[in-house]
């Protein structure tokens with residue numbers, strides 16, 4: 001009997017988003033919030049250290 005079973009396999013649900021800085025399509029492990037800018041990996045690194 002196959003169910004949808006093992007979903008807790010360390011995989012996070014990813015949400016499609018557009019980077020606020022470079023406007024590239026990216027995926028974030030959280031739900032994009034309209035009030036907050038979303039950054040792709042590259043831009044996120046840039047913003048982490050000023």
Ligand SMILES: [Zn+2]
Pocket residue numbers: 019020021022023024039040041042043044
């Ligand atoms: Zn970006």
